Amino acid sequence: MSQQQWEKRIAYLGPEASFTYLATKGLFPNDWHIPYQSIPECIEAVAEEKVELAVVPVENALEGSVPLTVDYLFHEAELFVTAEVMSKIQQHLLVNKKYANQLDMLEEIYSHPHALAQCHKFLFYNHGGVKQTPYASTAAAAELVSKTEDRCIAAVANASAAVKYGLHIAETNIHDFHFNHTRFFVLSKQNIRHGIVPLKAQPKTTFMLTLPTDVSGALHQVLSVFAWRKINLSKIESRPLKTGLGNYFFIIDILADEDEPMMKGAVEELKALGCTLKSLGTYFTYVTPE
Numbered sequence: 377m378s379q380q381q382w383e384k385r386i387a388y389l390g391p392e393a394s395f396t397y398l399a400t401k402g403l404f405p406n407d408w409h410i411p412y413q414s415i416p417e418c419i420e421a422v423a424e425e426k427v428e429l430a431v432v433p434v435e436n437a438l439e440g441s442v443p444l445t446v447d448y449l450f451h452e453a454e455l456f457v458t459a460e461v462m463s464k465i466q467q468h469l470l471v472n473k474k475y476a477n478q479l480d481m482l483e484e485i486y487s488h489p490h491a492l493a494q495c496h497k498f499l500f501y502n503h504g505g506v507k508q509t510p511y512a513s514t515a516a517a518a519e520l521v522s523k524t525e526d527r528c529i530a531a532v533a534n535a536s537a538a539v540k541y542g543l544h545i546a547e548t549n550i551h552d553f554h555f556n557h558t559r560f561f562v563l564s565k566q567n568i569r570h571g572i573v574p575l576k577a578q579p580k581t582t583f584m585l586t587l588p589t590d591v592s593g594a595l596h597q598v599l600s601v602f603a604w605r606k607i608n609l610s611k612i613e614s615r616p617l618k619t620g621l622g623n624y625f626f627i628i629d630i631l632a633d634e635d636e637p638m639m640k641g642a643v644e645e646l647k648a649l650g651c652t653l654k655s656l657g658t659y660f661t662y663v664t665p666e
């Protein structure tokens with residue numbers, strides 16, 4: 377079989393030069409990167425086996441979870457996380473080269489809602505009166521700016537997008553807090569792990585669970601399942617179940633391998649407590665070079 381047939385098709389939130397693209401290229405430099413216009417489309421592509429893997433943003437250090445990803449994985453898809461990628465995020469204000477020295481003419485700023493939110497203070501203090509418009513991704517916004525010559529509009533996006541779409545970087549590092557990183561999930565239909573295990577590898581497992589109804593202290597009981605086994609959690613978050621106010625599911629990131637006997641015991645105990653549990657599997661964290 378030729379080398380090409382072994383290459384994986386990988387869906388990502390595009391177009392080229394989005395942050396998701398950079399994360400995808402970082403972990404899979406030699407595979408086929410296939411752009412999709414939205415997170416659900418990436419997830420559906422892997423669910424329908426149009427691609428082997430999909431890379432989607434899941435959490436940002438400033439803005440928290442990406443609700444679309446988390447909710448879609450809980451409600452709509454039966455997929456597993458094969459790896460997570462952690463990338464540094466640097467946001468810049470990009471304009472068409474024609475308007476390089478005319479920022480005072482700025483009419484509208486486009487970007488992914490998470491990116492606009494990461495720059496909220498900067499945009500408020502420096503471009504307070506300018507309309508902000510959410511767009512499919514930072515790179516899609518950059519592409520729009522490159523095609524728009526008759527109005528002075530800007531995109532919040534990265535430096536690669538400036539190069540790719542031939543834009544001028546009018547303002548650099550406009551994100552409100554210095555430590556700006558995003559986690560991306562690499563999703564697969566199979567419960568497999570990305571092949572190359574990173575140095576100092578710490579396995580992580582993500583569970584999505586619902587609590588039994590009308591049991592007082594149910595969350596406390598869930599936490600003690602992990603506490604007495606000395607299993608560390610790195611995150612717990614609730615999201616609406618969408619069945620009524622006050623109904624939630626929980627996303628729990630656990631610093632352990634689900635194949636460990638202690639974790640198997642934890643799963644049994646959670647089920648005995650009446651929790652419903654969806655495991656996204658065990659995976660390792662990869663950091664893209666800064």
Ligand SMILES: O=C(O)C(=O)C[C@]1(C(=O)O)C=C[C@@H](O)C=C1
Pocket residue numbers: 389393394395396397433436442465488490491512513514515558
């Ligand atoms: O718009 C992009 O470039 C994306 O890849 C999406 C996304 C996100 O959804 O959080 C990814 C990283 C940044 O945090 C901003 C936007």
